[in-house]
Amino acid sequence: xxxxxxxxxxxxxxxxxxxxxxxxxxxxxxxxxxxxxxxxxxxxxxxxxxxxxxxxxxxxxxxxxxxxxxxxxxxxxxxxxxxxxxxxxxxxxxxxxxxxxxxxxxxxxxxxxxxxxxxxxxxxxxxxxxxxxxxxxxxxxxxxxxxxxxxxxxxxxxxxxxxxxxxxxxxxxxxxxxxxxxxxxxxxxxxxxxxxxxxxxxxxxxxxxxxxxxxxxxxxxxxxxxxxxxxxxxxxxxxxxxxxxxxxxxxxxxxxxxxxxxxxxxxxxxxxxxxxxxxxxxxxxxxxxxxxxxxxxxxxxxxxxxxxxxxxxxxxxxxxxxxxxxxxxxxxxxxxxxxxxxxxxxxxxxxxxxxxxxxxxxxxxxxxxxxxxxxxxxxxxxxxxxxxxxxxxxxxxxxxxxxxxxxxxxxxxxxxxxxxxxxxxxxxxxxxxxxxxxxxxxxxxxxxxxxxxxxxxxxxxxxxxxxxxxxxxxxxxxxxxxxxxxxxxxxxxxxxxxxxxxxxxxxxxxxxxxxxxxxxxxxxxxxxxxxxxxxxxxxxxxxxxxxxxxxxxxxxxxxxxxxxxxxxxxxxxxxxxxxxxxxxxx
Numbered sequence: 060x061x062x063x064x065x066x067x068x069x070x071x072x073x074x075x076x077x078x079x080x081x082x083x084x085x086x087x088x089x090x091x092x093x094x095x096x097x098x099x100x101x102x103x104x105x106x107x108x109x110x111x112x113x114x115x116x117x118x119x120x121x122x123x124x125x126x127x128x129x130x131x132x133x134x135x136x137x138x139x140x141x142x143x144x145x146x147x148x149x150x151x152x153x154x155x156x157x158x159x160x161x162x163x164x165x166x167x168x169x170x171x172x173x174x175x176x177x178x179x180x181x182x183x184x185x186x187x188x189x190x191x192x193x194x195x196x197x198x199x200x201x202x203x204x205x206x207x208x209x210x211x212x213x214x215x216x217x218x219x220x221x222x223x224x225x226x227x228x229x230x231x232x233x234x235x236x237x238x239x240x241x242x243x244x245x246x247x248x249x250x251x252x253x254x255x256x257x258x259x260x261x262x263x264x265x266x267x268x269x270x271x272x273x274x275x276x277x278x279x280x281x282x283x284x285x286x287x288x289x290x291x292x293x294x295x296x297x298x299x300x301x302x303x304x305x306x307x308x309x310x311x312x313x314x315x316x317x318x319x320x321x322x323x324x325x326x327x328x329x330x331x332x333x334x335x336x337x338x339x340x341x342x343x344x345x346x347x348x349x350x351x352x353x354x355x356x357x358x359x360x361x362x363x364x365x366x367x368x369x370x371x372x373x374x375x376x377x378x379x380x381x382x383x384x385x386x387x388x389x390x391x392x393x394x395x396x397x398x399x400x401x402x403x404x405x406x407x408x409x410x411x412x413x414x415x416x417x418x419x420x421x422x423x424x425x426x427x428x429x430x431x432x433x434x435x436x437x438x439x440x441x442x443x444x445x446x447x448x449x450x451x452x453x454x455x456x457x458x459x460x461x462x463x464x465x466x467x468x469x470x471x472x473x474x475x476x477x478x479x480x481x482x483x484x485x486x487x488x489x490x491x492x493x494x495x496x497x498x499x500x501x502x503x504x505x506x507x508x509x510x511x512x513x514x515x516x517x518x519x520x521x522x523x524x525x526x527x528x529x530x531x532x533x534x535x536x537x538x539x540x541x542x543x544x545x546x547x548x549x550x551x552x553x554x555x556x557x558x559x560x561x562x563x564x565x566x567x568x569x570x571x572x573x574x575x576x577x578x579x580x581x582x583x584x585x586x587x588x589x590x591x592x593x594x595x596x597x598x599x600x601x602x603x604x605x606x607x608x609x610x611x612x613x614x615x616x617x618x619x620x621x622x623x624x625x626x627x628x629x630x631x632x633x634x635x636x637x638x639x640x641x642x643x644x645x
Contacts, residue, residue: 087162087230087232087233088161088162088163088230088231088232089242090161090163090228090237090239090242090244091161092242092243092244092245094137094159094161094244095136095137095165095228095239095244095245096134096136096137096206096207096245097134097136097245098123098133098134098135098136098165098167098224098226099123099125099131099132099133099134099213099224100131100132100134101123101124101125101126101131102124102314103123103245103246103247103248104123104124104312104314104315105121105122105123105124105247105312105315105317105319106122106123106124106221106223106315106317107121107122107317107319107320108121108122108240108310108312108319108320108405109121109236109238109239109240109241109320109322109338109405110238110320110322110338110341111319111320111364112320112349112352112353112358112364112365113349114359115346115347115349115350115492115542116346116347116349117338117341117346117349117352118320119227119236119341119343119346120166120168120225120226120227120228120236120239121225121226121227121239121240122223122224122225122226123223123224123225123226124223124315125213125222125223125224126222127221127222128222129171129212129213129214129215129222130171130212130213130214131212131213131224132209132212132213133155133167133170133209133210133211133212133213133224134207134208134209134210135157135165135204135205135206135207135208135210136157136159136165136206136226136228137157137159137161137165137206138159138160138204138205138206139157139158139159139160139165139203139204140157140158140199140200140201140202140203140204141155141156141157141177141197141201141202141204141210142156142157142158142164142196142197142199143155143156143194143195143196143197144156144173144177144180144181144193144194144195144196144197145193145194145195146181146185146191146192146193146600147192147193147194147217148192148217148600148601148602148603149217149218149603150168150217150218151166151168151169151216151217151225152168152169152170152214152215152216152217152218152219153168153169153170153171153172153173153211153214153216153217154166154167154168154169154170154217154225155167155170155173155177155210155211157204157210158199158231159231162230162231162232163228163229163230163231163237164228164229164230164231164234165226165227165228165229166225166226166227166228166229167210167211167224167225167226168217168224168225168226168227169213169214169215169216169217169219169222169223169224169225170211170212170213170214170216170224171211171212171213171214171215171216172211172212172214173210173211173212174209174210174211176202177202177210177211180195180197180201180202181193181195182598185598186596186598189596191588191598191599191600191601191608216602217603218603218604219604226239227239228244230340233342234342234343235340235341235342236340236341236342236343237339237340238322238338238339238340238405240322240405240406241322241337241338241339241405242339247312247406248312248313248314249312249313249404249405249406249408250313250406250408251310251311251312251313251404251408252285252286252404252408252409252410253286253308253309253310253321253402253403253404253408253409253410254282254308254309254310254311254410255280255282255288255306255307255308255400255402255410255412256280256307256308256309256363257277257278257279257280257306257307258277258278258280258290258304258305258306258307258400258412258414259275259276259277259278259304259305259306259307259354259357259365260275260276260278260296260298260299260302260303260304261273261275261276261302261303261304261305262276262298262299262300262301262302263299263301263302263303263387264301267435268435268461269435269461269462269463270460270461272302273299273302275305275354275357278290278291278292278296279291279292280412286408286409286410286411287410287411287413288410288411288412288413289412289413289414290412290414294415295395295415295416295417296414296415296416296417297416297417297418297419298388298390298416298417298418298419299418299419300389300390300418301387301388301389302387302388303367303368303369303386303387303388304326304368304369304388304398304400305354305357305365305366305367305368306324306365306366306368306400306402306412307357307363307364307365308321308324308363308364308366308402308410309362309363309364310402310404312406318362318363319404320338320364321338321364321366321402321403321404322337322338322403322404322405323335323336323337323338323401323402323403324336324337324366324368324400324401324402324403325400325401325403326368326386326398326399326400327398327399327400327401328388328396328397328398329396329397330397331383332381332383333368333381333382333383333384333386333388334368334369334370334379334381334382334383334386335379335380335381335382336352336366336378336379336380337378337380338378338405339378341376341377341378345375345376345377347494348374348375348376348494350459350492350494351367351371351373351374351376351459351492351494352366352367352374352376352378353365353366353367354366354367355490355491355492356490367386368386368400369382369385369386369387370382370385370386371385371459371460372438372439372459372460372461373438373439373456373458373459373460373494374459388416390416390417390418392418393417393418393419394417395415395416395417396415396416396417397413397415398413398414398415398416399411399412399413399414400412433463433464433465434463434464435461435462435463435464436453436458436461436462436463436464436487437461438455438456438457438458438459438460438461438462439455439456439461440455441453441454441455442464444464444466444486446466447466447468447484448481448482448484448501448502449466449484449486449499449500449501449502450498450499450500450501450536450538451466451486451497451498451499451500452497452498452499453493453497454495454496454497456494456495457493457494457495457496457497458491458493458494459492459494462487462491464486464487465485465486465487465488466484466485466486467484467485468482468483468484468485469483469484469485469519469546470483471483471519471548472519472523473523474522474523474524475519475523475524475525477517477525477550477582478550478551479517479525479548479549479550480503480505480506480510480514480548480549480550480551481501481502481503481537481548481549482501482548483519483546483547483548484501484546484547484548485545485546485547486499486544486545486547487544487545488544488545489521489543489544489545489546491544492543492544493541493542493543493544496540496541496542497540497541497542497544498538498539498540498541499516499528499530499538499539499540499541499547500536500537500538500539501516501536501537501538501547501548501549502535502536503532503535503536503537503549504535504536506532506537506549506551509553510551510553511532512532512553512633512634513551513552513553513633513634513635514530514531514532514537514549514550514551515527515528515529515530515531515537515539515549515550515551515552515582515583515632515633516528516529516530516537516538516539516541516547516548516549516550517547517548517549517550518541518543518545518546518547519545519546519547519548525548525550525582527550527552527582527583527584527632528541528547529541529583529632537549550582552580552581552582552583552631552632552633552635553633553635554580554581554582554635555629555631555635555636555637556578556579556580556585556629556630556631556635556636556637557578557579557580557581557637558576558577558578558627558629558637558638558639559576559577559578560575560576560639560641561574561575561576561577561607562574562575562643564641564642565622565641565642565643565644566643566644567643567644568612568643568644568645569619569620569644569645571612572611572612573609573610573611573612574609574610574612574625574643575599575607575608575609575610576599576607576608576627576639577605577606577607578601578606578607578608578627578629579606580629580631580632580635582631582632582633583631583632583633583635584631584632585601585606585629585630585631585632586630586631586632587629587630588601588608588627588628588629588630589627589628590608590610590625590626590627590628591625591626592610592616592617592623592624592625592626593617593623593624594624594626595617597610597616597617597625598610599627608627612645617645618645619645620645621644621645622642622643622644622645623642623643623644623645624640624641624642625639625640625641625642625643626638626639626640627639627640
């Protein structure tokens with residue numbers, strides 16, 4: 060039998076219980092089909108659907124294809140008014156929020172530009188505040204819109220991997236997201252059943268009240284008809300005394316090769332529902348529970364989705380309709396039992412995996428002897444560890460279940476090219492997700508005074524590189540708030556950002572529509588910048604992906620027919636500054 064590790068991904072309670080969350084679709088305001096129109100006059104082709112499993116979050120809307128181009132008219136889905144205008148280099152980039160009389164708000168993200176009136180409002184506010192980011196609330200009477208009216212143009216702004224429109228429907232009061240396809244708010248052609256890729260079994264036991272589990276046992280599957288699957292190697296699957304299943308799945312829609320997420324996942328045993336999860340909507344405060352919904356070590360970096368058919372102790376996502384015995388299976392005998400896993404997409408297409416299981420083997424689980432003496436991180440209570448030059452503070456409910464505490468020295472890979480100013484230490488395991496931030500400190504009392512202002516923690520990534528983790532030096536320690544378990548060391552960032560103008564000194568820009576710079580930083584990242592022309596603040600918009608900031612010329616700013624002096628100051632995450640001064644003709 061394979062060795063077992065402190066549990067990272069299974070339910071902590073083995074006593075029999077029945078969790079019933081009620082209907083996840085019981086919204087305070089229920090949107091009705093026919094109220095909204097599709098927000099583009101283009102074919103309803105999606106590149107992503109609602110509730111997809113993403114890194115540390117569930118996808119909060121649908122992504123609509125725009126043919127790989129920008130500038131398509133975006134239409135108000137229903138009557139209402141523009142309640143919010145956002146300009147941000149990350150997230151949704153340029154975004155609009157439209158409030159509707161039925162108590163919902165629609166969101167339009169990654170836009171290229173707004174209508175002229177909204178652009179003037181945004182520009183006036185940015186100049187008044189001298190800020191290059193904005194989150195504005197213009198009020199109910201300023202920008203009323205009618206259903207089908209052009210409110211913006213599609214784009215590729217913010218954290219977008221290609222031109223598309225991100226669209227959401229939310230309850231206005233709570234800002235809870237709503238699944239627009241599951242509620243049939245408008246049609247998207249889809250008659251393709253989900254694909255069930257693989258099944259996994261995890262054996263479960265406890266040691267000193269801490270769950271431990273076996274390594275995942277994969278079970279190969281075969282499609283034996285449209286939407287029908289069975290196991291390949293055995294007619295009856297033998298399982299341990301206690302455990303749970305996980306399933307790997309993916310989905311598609313007509314007219315697109317993009318992979319989509321499942322809407323509903325159900326497990327039945329002998330005809331009785333043991334587990335039932337559906338994605339009808341969620342609050343943004345709950346979105347990080349995705350790391351418990353999925354199987355975190357398998358999910359990281361994967362395109363398919365991995366669903367844990369069990370409920371961990373600290374998973375409070377109210378999307379589970381029913382979970383019997385927290386999804387754990389403990390067969391009462393060695394007789395075969397009928398099992399069925401059903402995957403449903405948001406258009407009602409279903410696929411079913413039917414198989415039989417029986418209890419087999421001794422059922423005994425072995426664990427590392429060291430676990431019997433290790434400290435326990437009780438997931439319901441705060442935990443503090445302080446030894447060997449590393450301090451770790453984990454708040455209550457930062458973990459989805461209790462684990463044995465692991466802290467050990469680590470090697471700094473030869474691939475790390477940046478200077479490191481402390482030994483490296485690992486706390487917990489990178490396979491254990493954190494729901495809340497932990498505080499990590501490393502002793503650095505020998506750090507030269509010249510480096511202390513730029514001192515920070517760095518995480519050693521699986522690729523053997525350093526990733527900036529923030530923090531600061533104080534009284535011989537470098538401390539930071541981190542959202543990932545794993546290996547950390549002390550680094551420093553004392554190098555100012557880089558500024559590269561996209562024009563020659565003294566260039567004639569009278570025929571140009573804009574002036575731009577490429578700004579970058581080698582570690583902590585660009586945190587802020589300020590640009591002036593002839594001593595007056597000017598608006599430059601920042602595109603994080605291209606690292607470019609751009610000022611679009613206005614007829615009156617700056618004046619034409621003159622030489623202008625531009626000054627740009629860029630600050631990184633550790634306060635290092637770079638400055639540029641130059642001249643152009645406008």
